[in-house]
Amino acid sequence: MRKHKVIFQPSGRRGEVEEGKSLIEAAQQLGVDLESICGGKGTCGKCKVRVDEGYFEKDNIDSRMTNLSPITDGEKKFIKPADGENIRLACAAELHGDVKLFVPEKSRAGKQIVRKTARKVTVPIEPAVRKYFVELEKPTLEKTIVGDLERLKAEIEAEYGLTGLSMDYAVLTGLQDVIREGDWKITVSIWMDSEIVKVEPGFVESSLGLAVDVGTTTVAAYLCELTTGEVVRTESMMNPQVPYGEDVMSRITYAMMTEGGLETMQKALIDGLNDLIGRLTANYEMDAKPGGQSIVDMTIVFNTAMHHIFLGLNPVYIGLAPFIPAVQNDLNIKARDMDIGINHASYVHVLPIEAGFVGADNVGVLIAEEPYRMKEKVLIIDIGTNGELLLGNKEHLSSTSCATGPAFEGAQIKFGMRAAPGAIEKVKIDPQTREPVYKVIGKEEWHTEIKGDIEAKGICGSGIIDVVAEMFKAGIIDKSGRMAKDLDTERVRRDHDGKLEYVLAWAKETSIGTDITIAQADVRALQLAKAALYTGAKLMMKKMGIAKVEKVILAGAFGSYIHKKSAMTLGMFPDCDPEKVYAVGNAAGDGAIMALLSRTKRLEARKQARELEYLEIAVEPEFEKEFIQAMHIPHMKDKFPHVKKMLEESGSAVPVKG
């Protein structure tokens, strides 16, 4: 197979790539950070690269670009004069010779910021793995001769009352030497009072566990001290599966259509987790043992598709009717069987999934928020690329999922991006002047107060929710989302296609060299996303005979930054007293931590996941009608009395009609 030299700037990464590969495959192979929201399907237009040199051998300026496949009509739709010269979509351009490429800042995915934080967990500490210190008598010839394992088990039984223990084979092979190294004193890690998964010489107090929340976009990992329940370190990363598809369906498609695609995505995630484990344990004050091997237990949550891909289960059947998962209940899998770099004899505890698209992450939300103990009728919204809803109380509880689309994560938005440095995350618009102020991730102050460069790069989900809500309150859009034409502000203008747009940041405030604007289409995308959540909740209420929710919990990595008043303004969920709306942060991650620290929580997860009623709402006949109505921004006081009151109090420019 012929290979070509490829260089990516500004990172300087270079290597040899096979003839015919796309530039996005080249970027993946060489580890280049390149945005690819649609997973290489040519529909997002985010993976623009500039071709700086299309040749290496000869200095013929006319043959420039000839080392790539010809530009396609699909590409032409996305490439604008403003992008500059020699721009190609990396997913479409195929390699037929040596090339040198430049990745513009807009196309760089960016290092994900750690924003998922764990709530203080208040469950009793009763982890699945516990450490026991054991002092053995030295054997002598005179005593009845018995094996090291049998003497150890007898001692544990005598001292701690644990009977019928087994020992992992890989632990057994080291037992004799560990016992003698510790001079007949050892520390034993026992899983679920039944299996010895680690032996260490001498007395070891610290016992580490790992809780992981794999989101479609972000993976968060929490290193916990199992003896105290303390979260001692937190790390996160972009889900390494993102290059194979930004959303769940595109990854399922990748698994279906690409030879070895499932294995590739599984390995990418596991390699990424092992990197995370390395970072979490580096220099951790733990007897100088290789970090990952100190971790004796692990829990993990994810949606159903990520769950299947992580486990190497074909996700195809959950993508096709009747949407059958391979397994629903919780699983305990030996870390070594999955090449996960924690103590190799330990288990990875995979929380149960609920159904089709409602996964273990929502079970995490369930056990973290415990709606099954509540009297009040609560609506819990876990916001992500898939929205997952829980509704009910201790009498009855249902779940559903709705395809929110990636708008809340900044995709399908013209200047959308993930919550990374440079992203506009908070916006206010003066109802009179229509002038905005905004905050950028990585800067403390509002943009107007920043000394030096603002360096806005795009706008992330919470910023989009804010700006659209504020545009509504400032009369820039009406209840149908349509932009007003004749406002007295240069911020609202027409783009080169003649469509209206709102300028949120002028080019000079950005690091990308162009104005950051909100297009009419962006407003529409957000309306679609919020309508999906609203419709899901509304139909659930109808099916369950619930007229009014008494409490709303907004969860998700996203949920910790969402501004609940903006969300209410947009009508993202049915009306509720703002005092009873809570943003709880990453409840799925909290659930994973609780399951790590508490066996009761594991049992609760198993039980609650099975008792939950799953509602399939997309097949409901009134779905379409409800959805279209929900596209509107709230305006009827009988439906949204609390929103009406809120808007009135805030001095909104919009008359709220009764």
Place this chain on the structure above:
Amino acid sequence: MRKHKVIFQPSGRRGEVEEGKSLIEAAQQLGVDLESICGGKGTCGKCKVRVDEGYFEKDNIDSRMTNLSPITDGEKKFIKPADGENIRLACAAELHGDVKLFVPEKSRAGKQIVRKTARKVTVPIEPAVRKYFVELEKPTLEKTIVGDLERLKAEIEAEYGLTGLSMDYAVLTGLQDVIREGDWKITVSIWMDSEIVKVEPGFVESSLGLAVDVGTTTVAAYLCELTTGEVVRTESMMNPQVPYGEDVMSRITYAMMTEGGLETMQKALIDGLNDLIGRLTANYEMDAKPGGQSIVDMTIVFNTAMHHIFLGLNPVYIGLAPFIPAVQNDLNIKARDMDIGINHASYVHVLPIEAGFVGADNVGVLIAEEPYRMKEKVLIIDIGTNGELLLGNKEHLSSTSCATGPAFEGAQIKFGMRAAPGAIEKVKIDPQTREPVYKVIGKEEWHTEIKGDIEAKGICGSGIIDVVAEMFKAGIIDKSGRMAKDLDTERVRRDHDGKLEYVLAWAKETSIGTDITIAQADVRALQLAKAALYTGAKLMMKKMGIAKVEKVILAGAFGSYIHKKSAMTLGMFPDCDPEKVYAVGNAAGDGAIMALLSRTKRLEARKQARELEYLEIAVEPEFEKEFIQAMHIPHMKDKFPHVKKMLEESGSAVPVKG
């Protein structure tokens, strides 16, 4: 590191070997079949090779041999003029240049003949792994959506009443596809009514299991149909650990002294087992699936040292006082954790060991012969390089081991060899003429009736027992084992050192070009071995207050060929009615098969191994005295009335004194 070219003839194997390695290491590296009974310690003199060319580059005949280290005094003791020119011991000669070597026939180990056969097993068929055929309902959207695994488990529970099942992770990853490939009909293999270890599309009736007996010298493997209990195929091989030491202690030493020695021996055995599995399953009529993967269960027995080495447990501690094994009870280990090429989710069931040197093989003997059900006081002798003894009845049962030495396996005997083609295995001597007749393995007739070449190559254990017993009966040796000087036969003569020897086969009857003789030292070696067994039995009887054994069972691969009258003539065990002496063949292998076919037998093994009393007899004060007495060949009628009667009836030339 410098390397040298090495060629072995007549096999023609060649390769590059590191400077300073011994020729025996070169032979191991290149896979050359070379006898090494002492494990390379320079004490057996069996590894003679002829150096045909000591150089390759230059044609200087005077520099011959200079490419090897100088000949040692130790070598000189073993190398006789009759061996020919340029003979070296492969264990002593070290490589310092290119060499071409010839391995004389006497030095070739030979392919082991399969002599271990399984008794007809009469235990009820209740294997640990059973197959179940399951027909699943096709899932629909309307039904409550549940996972494939959950629906499968529900169906198994409904149809077969098995609850609380788990599924091996590696099986789970294939479940969905197998279910759909079988059009919702599958066959499930379940281990111990608790774990699904295999799923196959459609209906599969055959269920294969493997029972293995790892002897110090020979490994026997039995492929069984678990549904019928039938042994469908048997294969054996030389233990691939033999090159690292012929006996248990030399292998323990190898593990202690050689970097990576334990892993090397473990891998050698497992690789060998995988070869055996390949041979057992080749072309077996099983749905054309890769053979080893059809095997869903496995049992294995061995002595304690082989047990530890197989499991990768450091055997050092069982070689040193107080002789502590790592583990005694039975183990179930995932085949994939040990790289054993059966169904990777299945378990290898390792039978329990008893103590120090009494291993799982003796537990196999125990459950195969069931002395714990007998009224009669029975002595069971498992003959091998280590002798293992069981004594007692259902009231009380004890075990011990005694270092028999390798004489019964043909080592430490001048013309000794293993039971392979060309070995003299049966001998009769005319008491008047002192002329022998013998049978050679691989030929049907006595040697005097063979048309064509006899091609005797050496003498194996049963032949040695026969010939020494017959020499005694013919008056060639006396009760002390000393050879008679002045007999009227050319068969008894002096060797070149002036020592007496008996010529069993003339050079013209052999394929090795020299007479095959029984030296005085050979008689002594046999006396030592039989004295060890006898003393062990006698001291056990004394300790247990048993005056007379009512039954003797001779077990061992060896046991199936031993001629019980010869064994009795030599006084290998305390006197017993010959009608009550049985040779049962490989009882250890039988036990492994029974444990494969019957869960009851597994429980019986666990229970009986623990209830057995282990007697340490080597530390008894009277051991030495008893042992020296036992060196004699029986002659006192009060001690051996049955032997006396037997000899009288057979018309022995020896007057049996009262």
